Amino acid sequence: MTEFETVIGLEVHVELGTQTKIFCGCAVEFGAPPNTHVCPVCLGSPGALPVLNEEALKLAIRAALALNCTVRQESKFDRKNYFYPDSPKAYQISQYDEPVGEHGFIEITVQGEKKRIGITRVHLEEDAGKLTHSPYGDASLVDLNRVGIPLIEIVSEPDLRTAEEARLYLEELKSIMQYCAISECKMEEGSLRCDANISLREVGQRELGTKTEIKNMNSFRNVQRGLEYEEQRQKKMLLKNEKIVQQTMRFHEESGATVAMRSKEDAHDYRYFPEPDLPRISLSREYSEERRAEIPELPAERRQRFVEVYGLPLYDAEVLTVTKALADYFDGTASRVRDPKSASNWIMGDLLAHVKANGLEMEQVRVKPEQLAELIGVIEKGTISSKIAKNVLKEMLDSGKDAKVIIEEQGLIQISDEGQLREIALRIIATNKKSVEDFKAGKEKALGALVGQMMKETKGKANPQLVNQIMLALISD
Ligand SMILES: [Zn+2]
Structure with missing residues (x-):
């Protein structure tokens, strides 16, 4: 039987965490009443002129560098023309042939093996409005607050071979963006969105097969589900010698199926041309280097340090570095105790359970790393047993009190006489x-x-x- 190889490439849109939009002074605020953060510039009124928000440029450069891209010293904006109700200007300001960054990569670990996934480009562009379609099919509503919010689009090389690799790539990408404070990457709020291209080819064949693009996947799990479904669909067609049609598919969450949406546009359909209202971007080497200096220790480096310096198992290091806030918390605790593994156990066990049960962010946890370290210290000294410590930690998480105060108040000191x-x-x-x-x-x-x-x-x-x-x-x- 013919053996196939799957080829996947991802296009990820990340909303940059700026205060204002990319070409005007309108505020960026998720959940504001519809059409309240708009002005002549982002509504595309005749004669209104865009001005680039420097913060958006800085974040885009930082992102490109964190993704190991080369930052172009010269880049420019282009108009991507299309007619759709989510864009009052009837074009989107984007970057076509001179993106901010190119030729980067992300490293993922697949079944214990490191694998490099190439990044073709990182470019800056503006977001479009948000359409809400009536379930009765009689009307669509548009909210233009999102028009003009700065985005970067991160395009991967077709280096991914499985739906699982696609999910791992997205998780790593999200962590990197969050560590660098580029975006909150909340998929549920649309600040991270992913489209996937997938095609199959016979093993050993060099040229790529005909691809389809999947849209509307609103979680990493659904990206994986959508790709797995589409992989099987294409495989069945190819085995029956049917032709794959290049088209855009929509992922249907309830059924887990992909459904054809429209035939895929090619670049020439958009009639790109240089944006005449914005000057070219010329960057000095120092300017890019300043952005590089803003990049903190990234998740991969941190995982390695946790394993090498604290002697953690790789699994612990992976869990503890998912977000920067959690990794900072662990660092703050582990550096104050004798046995870092015990800090990892308490954080991955009772603490994360509490965070999850109460839907908290790490910053909202009432017990600070030094307080947890103190609790671990009294266990290490044998002042209280670990069994009692569980209750003490629970009380600490509820009240924010120090371990020693609770132990004293409740007379919990271990009997060792x-x-x-x-x-x-x-x-x-x-x-x-x-x-x-x-x-x-x-x-x-x-x-x-x-x-x-x-x-x-x-x-x-x-x-x-x-x-x-x-x-x-x-x-x-
Ligand atoms: Zn505006």
Whole structure:
């Protein structure tokens, strides 16, 4: 049977986190009442002239550099002409043949192997308006607040071979954008959007097969689902010797299927020409280097440091570096404790569970890294048991109080006084003769029951190792 290879390329639009739009002074605000952040420039009134927002340019350059692109010293804007109700100007200001950045890459890890995915280009452009179609099919509403919000489009090389690789690439891309404070990348608010191109070719064949483009995938999971569906659809057609039609497909979330939307436009359909109302962009080397200096330690470097410096397993390092805020939190905690792995365990366990259950951002967590480090310190010293520490952390997360204050207030200090524990142990032995006999008869489990009684008696405050030792010594006689 014919073997096929899948070829996927992604086009990602990322909204830049500027205060105002790209060519006018209108505010950028998600969720504002429709058509309230508009002016003659972004509405495309005759005679209105665009002026480039420098912050958008800075963010685009920073993004291009973070994606290992070469930043062009010379670039320009072009008009992409199309008629659609989401664009009152009937064109979009974009970049055609001279984008801000080109020839970059993102590294992903696929089943333990590093793989480089090329980035063709990063270009600046303005967003279009948002259309809402009536479910009854009788009307469409347009909100032009989004017109003119600065975007970068990041186009990958056709280097991705599976839907899973596409998801990994998107996750890494999103992390990089967030680390560099370029965008919040909220797919649910549309500040990160992804279109995917996919084609199949016979294994060994050099030229690409006919591709389709999938739109309307609103989560990384759906990108993966959409691509998997389309891969199978194309494969079935090719096996039946049917021709793939180059077209745009819409992903249907409920069914997980892709549905043909329209035939795909080619670049010449847009009649690109240089934007006459904006000057060319000329960048000095220093200007780009200043942007490079704004880039923090990126997720891949941080993962490596967490493994090498803190000795974390790769899995922990991956979880803890997904967002910069979480990675900062771990750094802040781990650098203050003896065993960084215990910091990782507390953060990945109880802390993230709390964050998830309450729908919080890391910045909203009431326990600061130094407070968590203090709690881990008192466990390491044996002042409280880890079991009690779980409750203390819960209380800390609710109240924001320090561990030491809660331990003091509730008298939670671990009992490590041998004399005191021995006394309690003798009392328990006296009232649990059956367990003692069981133990002597070889049922080792009986020891656990006696230790359990001790912990119950001391409300979990007894030092468990010590209790074990004392009890074993007493009943082994
Ligand atoms: Zn405006």
